[in-house]
Amino acid sequence: MRDWLFQHRFTAFAAVLVILPLLLMYVTGSTIGSSGPIENGTAAMTGWAQTGAGSVVNSVGSFSSRIGAVFSVASENFRLSQENQRLLGTSLKARRIEAENRELRLLLGLRESRPELKLLPAEVVLRDVNPFFRVERVRLLMAEKREDIPAASAGNAVITSAGLVGRVTEIRRSFADVMLVSDHRSRVAVQVHGTGIIGMVVGSGRKAGFQARVQVPVSEQALQKDAVIVTSGHDRVFPRGIEVGYIADPEARRQVGPFMEYDIVLAEDPSTVDTVMVVTELPVAESIDAFGGK
């Protein structure tokens, strides 16, 4: 038996290595949204590694630009250039702080404008890494438990002051995977602001542009250019009244079954967002559905 196994070790290993991932996919596919301790640990580890790699690459980029400046100018110009660089650096630093300050003020404004929402800040650590999914990984910034804010969980909405970003699909310790509105699997119950027309926003799946499509019943009146699409709250996932996007070109609409489909430009471009808010709890009124059930 041992000799036979030794002789056929490649076949045996190949069989194991082909079957093992199939089992893994079967198990994780049927328990989507809840991860085991090993998966949580490894995902957290890669999350930290990616955060570190981002910082290192940014530092190297800054360092290489300085080296380039040193060798590209003559000695006098070098001194002036250094002075210029210093002033530029100070200016850039001030601008960066200003931008960060503005972003934080917007987030603070969001918290104050929607006091009924329980919000948890999170920092984006990983953007699209593959051509198949529009998923980002964020690091939850308030790891310690607070009584007034429930812990984040799968299904929570992710928003910014500009609008909707997506929903949490997986929580792994202090990291969370967020499926963006532009992911082709994403569905958001919406309404056209000020008209009462309800519909569904479907992700386009495109990596660039961060676009989506909104489907409204054919029987409804044609939507106007720049009509604002907001969440309706009917799906009990996203809080009501969060801006999703606006109609880009109503002339380019097309009929898809019983729906009329319009392209929309998303209100928030996730490629430029560094800090987001996770809605950990919906207001009580919104958690009761239209049929009166909990």
Place this chain on the structure above:
Amino acid sequence: MRNVFVLIAVFVCMMIQVPILTLLGLTTFSVDAPLVAMLYIASTGPGVVGMVIVSLMGLLTDLFMPGGLPGMQMEILVVLFLLARMVVSRLQLNRTLPLIIVVFLSSLVSLGLFMLLSVIFDRGYQHSSTVVTGGLAQALLTALLSPLLFKLFGVADGRFHHRRDTRSLFV
């Protein structure tokens, strides 16, 4: 042990890929470094150890792919490794053009396997033309950069053996 350095090189490639592409303003692109590493391992060490390393590499890729099913890339890389070891011995992968063609075709097979396994195991998966176009774009970019990645893996492998990789890149 000889492929461990290749595994580390792939790990580093995956870690720095997104920050570098962001720095270059190429956020819409991505490179499938594990696929090229798999071909490198299949051409240099197509045995049991190579297969195990490829499997580990797939698992690593799964951890770096939020949104996907764990085990998906592991399965794809192992299946591609088994296919590749049958054909790479007849091809000269140290030449640029055959390498680019093999990587491109492997990427297409990888895309097909991804869609097939997603249909079977991923309950949330829905077919979308953007998945195909995104996969094709990645296949093209990976194929074009594969000679450089092959060279990088050769260097990583050569360091371990205290020898220099003398294979020509563009011959």
